[in-house]
Structures are given as C-alpha cells and as structure tokens.
Amino acid sequence: MRVLPAIIICIGVLLAPAVWIGLKWMLSEEDFQGASVDSTARIEIEMLRQQIEDLQLRLTDLQTEVARLPMANSGQMAPSASSAEAEREIWDQTEGADLDYAQVVLIADRVNVNRGLQVTGGKYLTERLGRPRETLNDTCQPMTNPELKEKLVTEQVGPIRVSMLRPAIESLKVVFENIRQADPDLYNRINTAGALCVRRIRGTTNSLSTHSYGLAVDLNIDGQLDNFTDGKTQLGLTIMADFFFDEGWVWGAGFRREDSMHFEISRRQLDAWIAEGRL
Template structure:
C-alpha cells in the first residue's frame, strides 16, 4: 500500500530540518571553536553531513517509488535482509573512518572566513615577476631577489620548494596537525608547490605557485577531483590549521580546487611589513 512509504517520507522530511539546523550550529563559531582542539568533532560533523546528503538522495528515491505505486493497489515486495526483516533504508557505508573518503564541502564560499587571495597582479606589484618568459610548463625561478629566499627542504611529511616565510609557516601548520592528529599527519602527501608558469588558458597571468607561496596537498596520494564541490575528509580538517596561519583554501574558489592552499593577501602584507620578503 502507499500509506507506509508516505508515512516514512513524511517523518523523514520532518526530521531533516532539525538535523540540518543542528549541523549548522555545530559548524558555527559557538558550536565549533578552534582547529587545535576539535579535530575529532570535525570528523563526526563531516560524517553526519555525508549521512544527510545520503538521506536526501534516499528521500528522492522514495518519492519516486511512492509515485509509481497505484492508488489502492499492492506495492512491490520489500526486500529482506539475512534475518528476514524488511529493509527500508540501506545502512550508510563508511563505519570505519577514512581520511581519504570524499565528502561534501559545507558552506563552500565561506570556508576562508574573510581571508583573500593575493592574486598574480598584486604579487607582481609587491615582489616582481619570478621570471619574464612564461609558458604552460614549470620553469626555474630567475628573479635574483626571490631566488635568494627560495628554500627546498623536508617540511613535516612532504618535501617542497617555497619562499622562506612560507616554509616557516608551513612547518607550524604541520606541527600543529601532528600534535593533534598524528594519524592524519602521516597520511598527508603533496602534488607540488613551486611551479613558475602562466595560468593555463592565459597569455601571461601568474599563479601563486609561481612564487613558491602555494602548495597542493592530498591524502594517501589520491588526487581530488577538480570543481566537483567535494573533497577528501582529511583536507577539511587540515584546512582549519591552514586558516589559523593565514592561508587560503582553494575549496572556496569559484572553480573549486580543494587540494590547493596559498598564502592570503593579509599574510603576505604582514611578511612584507616585517621585512621577510
């Protein structure tokens, strides 16, 4: 009959706003304060968000099932589990935590909490160009002033080439992650940092990677899909530590790039004022 599915649908719809309200509160300043103490809470929040997304999909499927049933007629037989009980909702997968699992990026446009990118034009104005001739391939940095501040070394779990202040800041980020969540720290990998080239599709525009002020990270070497509005669970946790140190997360870009972390304009201006660049 259509009555039971309709009742289930109605109850689920009533519960969903309450669950979503609780999740929004948990992510607010009152419900979530500081990356250094709430790593475990953030994991639970991300898992709950994924369950809500799954519930929305299942509600849509149930609406379709109800609509296909004839009024007053018999419904299709329900499937049964191994114990012979009817299974209405499939169990949500992912009982074991996996930092590499893909989750939805909540409130994506506000993840950087007011931090702004410096941008290629601003970087060129303040630092000069890393080299004059550019193409779509990574090339060495030739600007002597910038090259003198370029460092290549092991920073936490990864080896990178970046400008000295960015290296120092990155060390702080990784040490904070290691002290709070050593399991996550051990699974951090990189897809690169310094890469002097023009932004693909442009004639002469520079990315922050060209200045050694950006780094791409992932979990377990698994690259994140570009512009899909989702990311790896571990990156959502890492992002809070970067934000504390004045780095911008690419998840908030118009073209979402959640592996990407770069120095904000505010942090760049601070380093310039302190004579570090």
C-alpha cells in the first residue's frame, strides 16, 4: 500500500525541474517588458512565483522522505524492521488472528485422504512381526514378544511422550519437527490420547490393532478428544495429516469407521523398515 504514494512522489521529483524551467521561461523578465502588462497581471505573476517557491520547498521535503524509505532488492519499497515489528504486534493483538486449530470441521473427500497408502492390519502385522503377546483381553497389557520388546522405547517426542517401536518414534520425530517449522502455534497445541496399547480390538475375540505393536498414535488439539465416526475432525488434525502422509503414515479419517485422531504406519512403510533391518 505504501508503493503508490512513493511512486507519485518520485514522479513529482522528476518533473519538478522541468516545471520550474518552463515556468521561468514563461515568466522571464522579457515577458514583462512593455505597457501591455498591467498592475493586476503583475500581482498575479508575483503570487504565481510564490507558489512555485513553495512547491520547490515541498519537493525538497518529499525528496528527503523518499530517501529515507528503504528499498528492497527487487526495487520495490519494503517496510523497515521497526514497522514490520509494529505490524506484527497489531496482528498478534487482533482478535481472531490465530487459527482455531480445535475447531471441528467436515473431512473433505474422506475416503481418499490416504491417497493410495494401505493400512497394515492386525493379520498382516502378525505375519510380518509375530504377535506382541500370546494372551489378550480388553485392557492394555505389557508387550512380551522379546524381539519387539527389544525395539520398544518410551521417549518425549516433540510435544508428547509416547511408547512405540523405535522406527515409529524416529519417524514421528520427523513429522513433528516439520510441523514445528511450518506452524509452531499448531505444534505447541498437539496432545495425545495414547500410542502403545497391547490388547484385542473391542468386540473381537483375538484381533489386534496397530496400537498393539506400538506403530500407531492417537492425537488431538488442546486435549479435546474428537468424536468417533461422525465424519468431522479438528482443523489442526487436517493440517497435520499432510505431514504424516509425507512420512508414510495412514490417517484414520479414511477408515470405514472414521477415527480421525488415529495415525498409523502404512503397509508400505512397514515393509521398508523390515527390508532395512529396522524391524
């Protein structure tokens, strides 16, 4: 918005000499010789001379103002650091300037949010990794499979503390760091509803979820749990979903029974970790 006034000032500065020279020529002493110039005309001429002098003084002031305006590398006007800080203070103090990440919104194109990534599923996990423990019930129990237990870690990962298999922990660190760099306000509001939970899926006799392997995490904004299977989610989760997708995680918003707080490792990512000897 500050560019247009500056351009007008610059044009005025450039044209001022030409205007002054032209007026001097028009109002030169030779033009005033002879009886044809009466007293009224002389008064008007003197007033015009005074206006020209005032214009010169104003143009000098404008030149000084233009010189003080910092110029960006592109040649356009750029605000000074102090003015940028002032604008940021106004933005920070403006009601509604920050996004409401906990706001509940509809999940757009829900069935396609995972764009080709496949869930692992309990059966596939058992084939590839074995069972995390032999006996299961409806409550969370310790992992007893020695090979998996060896890779189980509990750490502070970004804004949350979780227990997961080490490759999942390392991948989650990347996701959270990318979120922190892109949107620190969202990062600071991430909360968890749990990760590792070795139990059977409720309503089944012996089926396993990805949580039983420490390869899934439930997240929310500000500790506010999202409603299950309503086709809606928190705004912050829709933003986070893209960062998880980039690291090979599946978002539960695309499940037949929508669970948008849930993020789990995809089959593709699991197979890559196994091929690399990390699982």
